[in-house]
Amino acid sequence: MKRVEQPNAGNQAMVHALAKIEVAVARTLAEAADAEETYHRVLAEIGTALGWEVGAVWEVSAVDDLCCVGIWQASPPETLEFRSLTERVTFKCGEGLPGRVWATGKPAWIVDIVEDANFPRAHAAVRAGLRAAFCFPIQSPRGIVGTMEFFAREPQEPNGALLGSMAVLGNLIGQFVVRRRAEHAAHRRQALTGAILRAALDAIITMDQEGRIVEFNPAAERIFGYTSDEVAGHDMAELIVPPSLRPGHRKGLMRYLETGQSAYLDRRVELTAMRADRSEFPVELAITRIDLPGPPTFTGFIRDITDLKHAEAELKASRARLVEIAATERRRLERNLHDGVQQFLNALSLKLRLMATRVADGPDVVGPLLTEAQAELATAVEALRELARGIHPAALTEEGLGRALAALADRCPVDVSLIEVPTQRLPETLEVAAYYVVAEGLTNIAKYAEADHATVSVTVGQKAMTIEVADDGCGGADVTKGSGLRGLADRVEALGGGFIVDSSRGAGTRLRAEIPTS
Numbered sequence: 001m002k003r004v005e006q007p008n009a010g011n012q013a014m015v016h017a018l019a020k021i022e023v024a025v026a027r028t029l030a031e032a033a034d035a036e037e038t039y040h041r042v043l044a045e046i047g048t049a050l051g052w053e054v055g056a057v058w059e060v061s062a063v064d065d066l067c068c069v070g071i072w073q074a075s076p077p078e079t080l081e082f083r084s085l086t087e088r089v090t091f092k093c094g095e096g097l098p099g100r101v102w103a104t105g106k107p108a109w110i111v112d113i114v115e116d117a118n119f120p121r122a123h124a125a126v127r128a129g130l131r132a133a134f135c136f137p138i139q140s141p142r143g144i145v146g147t148m149e150f151f152a153r154e155p156q157e158p159n160g161a162l163l164g165s166m167a168v169l170g171n172l173i174g175q176f177v178v179r180r181r182a183e184h185a186a187h188r189r190q191a192l193t194g195a196i197l198r199a200a201l202d203a204i205i206t207m208d209q210e211g212r213i214v215e216f217n218p219a220a221e222r223i224f225g226y227t228s229d230e231v232a233g234h235d236m237a238e239l240i241v242p243p244s245l246r247p248g249h250r251k252g253l254m255r256y257l258e259t260g261q262s263a264y265l266d267r268r269v270e271l272t273a274m275r276a277d278r279s280e281f282p283v284e285l286a287i288t289r290i291d292l293p294g295p296p297t298f299t300g301f302i303r304d305i306t307d308l309k310h311a312e313a314e315l316k317a318s319r320a321r322l323v324e325i326a327a328t329e330r331r332r333l334e335r336n337l338h339d340g341v342q343q344f345l346n347a348l349s350l351k352l353r354l355m356a357t358r359v360a361d362g363p364d365v366v367g368p369l370l371t372e373a374q375a376e377l378a379t380a381v382e383a384l385r386e387l388a389r390g391i392h393p394a395a396l397t398e399e400g401l402g403r404a405l406a407a408l409a410d411r412c413p414v415d416v417s418l419i420e421v422p423t424q425r426l427p428e429t430l431e432v433a434a435y436y437v438v439a440e441g442l443t444n445i446a447k448y449a450e451a452d453h454a455t456v457s458v459t460v461g462q463k464a465m466t467i468e469v470a471d472d473g474c475g476g477a478d479v480t481k482g483s484g485l486r487g488l489a490d491r492v493e494a495l496g497g498g499f500i501v502d503s504s505r506g507a508g509t510r511l512r513a514e515i516p517t518s
């Protein structure tokens with residue numbers, strides 16, 4: 001093996017050629033081509049000018065070995081096997097020609113591959129007619145990022161001027177690699193940020209220290225009704241902050257710029273925002289300062305909470321209505337007790353007192369009074385029973401929904417078909433809800449529908465129980481007109497279900513409630 005680390009100086013022509021190569025390579029690296037194209041041109045420039053046959057460039061990979069990332073040859077035919085081997089093989093530090101340059105950080109020269117002990121690709125190289133080789137490191141300020149190697153057809157003595165020149169080129173190429181990697185990383189980060197901005201469900205708006213919009217994502221376009229082109233560079237407060245809140249917003253920004261203090265940064269706050277059509281709506285907002293040198297910029301995440309607020313208000317109203325229904329129900333009981341049962345019992349008490357004074361008059365007098373008293377007591381009991389039915393149907397608790405619905409249908413003055421009712425027992429909340437939907441539905445039919453016929457069906461599926469009460473009457477049922485249907489809707493919605501009334505004039509009425517069973 002004849003490998004010389006400090007080769008001799010070359011002749012005049014060589015020095016001239018090397019100078020030309022350095023200029024050409026520097027120009028190629030300065031031009032913004034992609035990595036593959038740049039490597040190919042650099043290999044061709046060096047190889048052609050030196051009259052060498054094959055050149056390859058290696059980069060240190062993520063798993064810390066050298067991989068060939070570009071290859072060039074002067075005249076194609078018999079080097080194919082060597083080329084494909086070079087493209088396939090990887091080298092650890094110290095291994096083969098590229099690995100040994102990586103290990104030492106210095107250029108290396110092989111006079112004749114046949115005689116070199118550390119050249120794993122020797123057979124293929126010889127079959128390709130390649131004998132001499134040199135290789136130099138691609139150096140970045142942070143260390144070696146790769147190597148570049150060249151092969152010639154004849155054994156060649158080392159050339160010091162050539163290797164010196166290649167060391168210079170190795171530094172230039174190293175700067176190129178580092179720059180390209182930085183660009184690549186920046187590009188990836190940009191693509192990632194772009195994807196996040198595009199996919200976000202919340203509005204993401206970025207503003208500079210003067211409050212001008214510099215970024216407005218698609219969700220912001222959707223929520224506020226502006227395109228990002230329309231708002232870019234405009235004062236954010238003018239566009240999306242309601243006029244009444246603008247002075248506060250500006251003061252807050254000023255205070256932050258002067259003191260670095262803010263009541264809003266990095267917290268979730270609820271505020272009012274304004275759309276392009278000047279309508280105002282509630283939002284949840286989190287603002288953060290972007291950690292970059294220079295004047296501060298801020299990014300805000302804004303969530304439209306209109307629906308949430310609406311649902312909260314609905315829930316509150318529905319709770320209030322349920323409380324009101326209970327109070328009304330209590331008043332009704334009080335009134336019924338007072339007007340009904342109490343009257344009968346008072347009358348009975350009077351009658352008994354009268355009887356007590358007449359006992360001496362004998363059975364002829366007391367007998368009829370006793371019969372009257374009996375009738376009054378029966379009426380009172382009937383009134384009580386009537387009342388109890390309104391509070392909680394005894395049949396429901398004792399005999400289940402199917403029987404209770406049959407009893408409701410029996411009592412209804414309109415002809416009712418029970419199309420389907422559950423035969424099995426269900427959780428109490430479901431049975432009670434179904435009972436009230438049918439009871440209110442049939443009461444309404446008797447009171448308003450002028451119907452010939454009504455149908456009731458309660459079906460229990462895997463996920464939900466469906467209750468339907470329909471009539472062939474005059475239609476025109478309206479949830480907003482009374483309290484009964486509204487109360488049903490509240491009851492059903494409180495169980496996570498849905499309630500709809502389908503009733504156009506002249507076409508009958510259909511109530512449909514769907515309540516989840518689990």
Ligand SMILES: Nc1ncnc2c1ncn2[C@@H]1O[C@H](COP(=O)(O)OP(=O)(O)O)[C@@H](O)[C@H]1O
Pocket residue numbers: 444445448449471473474475476477478479480481482483484485486509
């Ligand atoms: N089956 C029906 N057919 C026709 N009109 C109906 C029917 N059900 C309800 N309505 C109408 O819808 C209104 C609201 O019903 P509801 O909420 O039960 O109130 P109410 O407490 O008056 O019974 C009723 O006042 C009535 O005018």
Ligand SMILES: [Mg+2]
Pocket residue numbers: 440443444482483484485
């Ligand atoms: Mg009603």
